[in-house]
Amino acid sequence: MExxxxxxxxxxxxxxGTPILLAALGEMLTELSGxxxxxxxxxxxxxxxxxxxxxxxxxxxxxxxxxAIVAGGxxxxxxxxxxxxxxxxxxxxxxxxxxxxxxxxxxxxKSLIGLPLPVTFKPVFLPxxxxxxxxxxxxxxxxxxxYISYCLVALLWFFLFRMKKGLELRSVGENPSAxxxxxxxxxxxxxxxxxxxxxxxxxxxxYLSLAYAPSWLENMTAGRGWIAVALxxxxxxxxxxxxxxSFLFGTIDVLGFHMQNFxxxxxxxxxxxxxxxxxxxxxxxxxxxxxxxxxxxxxxLGIPYNREER
Amino acid sequence: xxxxxLSGWRLEKRGTVSQVMxxxxxxxxxxxxLAFAGIFIALTDKNPIDVYLLxxxxxxxxxxxxSETVVKAVPLILCSLAVALAFRMQLWNxxxxxxxxxxxxxxxxxxxxxxxxxxxxVLPAMAAAGFIAGGIWGLLPAIPRAYFKVNETITTLLMNYxxxxxxxxxxxxxxxxxxxxxxxxxxxFSEAAILPAFGVTRIHLGLAFALAAVLVLYIVLKYTxxxxxIRVSGESAAAAxxxxxxxxxxxxxxMFISGGLAGIAGMTEVSGITQRLQHGISPGYGYSAIIIAxxxxxxxxxxxxxxxxxxxxxxxxxxxxxxxxxxxxxxxxQGAILFFVVGGEIFMQYRLKWVGKGRSA
Numbered sequence: 040m041e042x043x044x045x046x047x048x049x050x051x052x053x054x055x056g057t058p059i060l061l062a063a064l065g066e067m068l069t070e071l072s073g074x075x076x077x078x079x080x081x082x083x084x085x086x087x088x089x090x091x092x093x094x095x096x097x098x099x100x101x102x103x104x105x106x107a108i109v110a111g112g113x114x115x116x117x118x119x120x121x122x123x124x125x126x127x128x129x130x131x132x133x134x135x136x137x138x139x140x141x142x143x144x145x146x147x148x149k150s151l152i153g154l155p156l157p158v159t160f161k162p163v164f165l166p167x168x169x170x171x172x173x174x175x176x177x178x179x180x181x182x183x184x185x186y187i188s189y190c191l192v193a194l195l196w197f198f199l200f201r202m203k204k205g206l207e208l209r210s211v212g213e214n215p216s217a218x219x220x221x222x223x224x225x226x227x228x229x230x231x232x233x234x235x236x237x238x239x240x241x242x243x244x245x246y247l248s249l250a251y252a253p254s255w256l257e258n259m260t261a262g263r264g265w266i267a268v269a270l271x272x273x274x275x276x277x278x279x280x281x282x283x284x285s286f287l288f289g290t291i292d293v294l295g296f297h298m299q300n301f302x303x304x305x306x307x308x309x310x311x312x313x314x315x316x317x318x319x320x321x322x323x324x325x326x327x328x329x330x331x332x333x334x335x336x337x338x339x340l341g342i343p344y345n346r347e348e349r
Numbered sequence: 350x351x352x353x354x355l356s357g358w359r360l361e362k363r364g365t366v367s368q369v370m371x372x373x374x375x376x377x378x379x380x381x382x383l384a385f386a387g388i389f390i391a392l393t394d395k396n397p398i399d400v401y402l403l404x405x406x407x408x409x410x411x412x413x414x415x416s417e418t419v420v421k422a423v424p425l426i427l428c429s430l431a432v433a434l435a436f437r438m439q440l441w442n443x444x445x446x447x448x449x450x451x452x453x454x455x456x457x458x459x460x461x462x463x464x465x466x467x468x469x470x471v472l473p474a475m476a477a478a479g480f481i482a483g484g485i486w487g488l489l490p491a492i493p494r495a496y497f498k499v500n501e502t503i504t505t506l507l508m509n510y511x512x513x514x515x516x517x518x519x520x521x522x523x524x525x526x527x528x529x530x531x532x533x534x535x536x537x538f539s540e541a542a543i544l545p546a547f548g549v550t551r552i553h554l555g556l557a558f559a560l561a562a563v564l565v566l567y568i569v570l571k572y573t574x575x576x577x578x579i580r581v582s583g584e585s586a587a588a589a590x591x592x593x594x595x596x597x598x599x600x601x602x603x604m605f606i607s608g609g610l611a612g613i614a615g616m617t618e619v620s621g622i623t624q625r626l627q628h629g630i631s632p633g634y635g636y637s638a639i640i641i642a643x644x645x646x647x648x649x650x651x652x653x654x655x656x657x658x659x660x661x662x663x664x665x666x667x668x669x670x671x672x673x674x675x676x677x678x679x680x681x682x683q684g685a686i687l688f689f690v691v692g693g694e695i696f697m698q699y700r701l702k703w704v705g706k707g708r709s710a
Contacts, residue, residue: 077502081684117688127691130441130502134639135691139684143389145677257677262510269503308518315507319490326499 042173048297049177049290054251056289057181057188058083058243058260062267063274063281064191065239069115070271071199072232073212073339076118077133080264081140082237086111086244088144091151091255100160100249104184104242107249111241112234114140119233123226126343141258151255160184160250182250184242191239195278208232212337215344225344240264262315269318273325276337291317360699367697374693375644379658382686389681400669407668408661414668416550420622421660423552424449424631426559426653427614428638430566431487433647435607437570439583442604444490444505445611446635447512448483452612453619454516455482457535457626460542460619461524468541475542476558476616483612484605486512491604495597501604509635520628533628544621555617560653562610567649579603611635632663633680640687659683 062079069076076082086107094103118136121127160182168179178189199205208228210218215225243263248255266288274280295310387397408418428445435442455478463471490508493499520533528536544553570576582589582599589596614634619626641659645651666679 121688121692125692125695127694131639131643131687131691134443135684135687137684138636138640138680138687142677142680142682142684145675146389146681147393149675149677257675262507265503265506269500269507272500272503306518306522308514308521312511312514315510319504319507322503323493323497323499326493327497 044297044300046173046176048293050180051293052286052290053178053185054181054289055292056285056287057185058246058251059263059267059270059288060188060282060285061191061243061246062240062264063270063285064188064195064278065111065236065243066268066271067236067274067276067278067281068195068208068232068239069236070340071208071212071276071337072229073215073337073342073344074119074122074229074233075129075133075341076115076136076233076236077130077268078114078118078136078140078237078264079240079267080260080262081137081144082111082114082240083140083244083247083260083264084144084258085114085140086241087248087259088148088151088244088255089241090245091156091248091253092147094156094158094249095151095154098158100156100158103249104245107241107245108238109241111244112238115234115237115240118237119230122343123229123233126345129341129343137264145257148255148257152257153254156249156253159253184246184250189282192278192282199278209337212339215339219344219346229344240267243267266314266318269322272336273321275325288314288318359702359704360695361702362699363697367700370693370697371646374697375646375655375690378644378689378693379686382689383682385688386682386685390678400674401665403669403672404662404665406665408665413550414664416552417664417667418657418660419556420551420553421663422653422656423555423559423621424614424618424634425637425641425656425659425663427562427617428611428634429641429645429652429656430559430562430649431607431610431614432635432638433642433645433649433652434566434570434579434610435487435603436642436647437583438579438599438603440491440494440600440603440607441502442487442505442607443502443639444487444508444512444608444635445614445638446631446633447505447509448486448608448611449615449618449631449635450509450512450516451486452479452483452609452615453626453630454512454519454615455479455612456616457524457538457619458482460538461535464539464542466541471539471542472544472620475620476613479612479616480609481612483615484609486612487604487606487608488601491601494604495600516626516630517628520626524626526625535626537625538620542620543624544617546621551622553617553621555621558613558617562613563649563653570649611638632676636680637663637683640683640690643687644690 062083066076066079089110090103090107093106094100114136118132121132122129162180162182165179169175199209207218207223211223211225211228219225244260247259252259270281270284273284292314295313298305298310383401390397390400408414428449431445431448432442456475459471459475459478486508490501490504494501520535524535526534526536544555546553578589578594578599581592582594582596586596618630623630637659641652641655645655662679662682666676669678670676
């Protein structure tokens, strides 16, 4: 097989992986604070439709991006209020967010289906870096949002493992009572990171509707929000591994479309199943692995914090 | 700030779950949820009250609307029972949608393979095939859940996409009706493979299946040792093991039956309604089921009532589509209702008490 085809596949794998990466980084922050948010799919959809609507209206994709981030954050705020203040069941609240987000995005997006977006995020070749053989075309010939996602991976890693606030965040997710006693405001911390997670999910949605597609289609996330939730588990709550995982998934996603070029004729329905099947398979493998290696979910994940029962 | 919205108030734990609140909270949730979603409807320059009245009229305002509401309630009851059974054991089966599709696939396979069979033979065989196919779809994610604690929320959900794509593959590919003018549909079923309907309505025998399932599940959960085991296992796996219950076996069994019930919903839909397998047989029954099960507090009899309300919501949703509202409107309303159900739960277990500012809540 020609090298250039593989480079093209890997480069589109990065692009296809970007929305999953952004959403997974957001969910990672949320989960590290001890809150599970299964509403990623819904927040992404609302982000995607809001971003598209505003970009279409203003003619500015950047305004679309900002709007998507705000919309994702507002969606997450609902989850934060229900699960942190009202101590609601996090699984059900997250599912509600996904169902509501799917409905809301379909509702407001009805008139936008199929409209072309005149200005989208265009690839920007990074001077110098984009000329590196093999790596350049794979990693550095994309739009700015892809580069922002790289920066976010590095920033989050630094924040989580090198900054005091990051340590505080993890302590809130591991042992909120102890964190509370140490003077950390568990409630504020959880609010901030649930909302931050929603903002990243909104951004992930905007990536789909403003750069990847770029258009609006009902349910255009097609389960990517759920793959992102699974990815957080594979990545064992580590931003670097989330990057590798999303790259892998993006590549699998696009590989399907290239199968025909390789002379492999499989009905497209089976190719579309591939990302879901592989997500389940990897989830099983990784869960077995993490049990033996003792890298587990934040201890307090899914448990509402109640000061009076501390 | 929202996080200290409750400062000055104290949440006092009630001795027992409030019986009054158990009824008031779900009812209020529906009303407040509709009001909340109404904000978004109003944002698109439509009057939400007009919209809701139109929906109410469509769903309950005529004999036809009412019968259609019951028609929609059938798969909702079956899927909600499926979800509720699993939820009782703290198993988050959110794969009822895919299990429904697989049940429809199993039933269709029987109907198309044995077109000469009489109704007394083919209908039970279709129901059995639907149950088994849906059951297997529920069992597959249950195996890694039981043995390796693999998160079943994510796996059951992802299985939905696979199941729906599988049915799409069949109706766009090998099972496509050559006389179907290119539509993604299979050949129509034989007369025998169609569930009989009551009178001129589309209400079919599947309603009896659903009500029988309600009765059986109610009795099993309330009066049998196994029903007790499920409840204990849901509360604590350790306690279940200690009491000599086979926790792993129960996970597998519950998920198989859960998937099977959703599979039956798939069978009744293809046999009673579409009378062939086709693309998009469910408008999200499996997802609505999560909301219904939660609103009904996992109680089989309450599920029937809530399913009728949600059936009405779906029929109402169809009737506003003719005035240009998208199908997604219903999902928006359902999601909004669920927000208030989960948010309101705290009031079943706690009561709000004013203790004054200054002291922390």
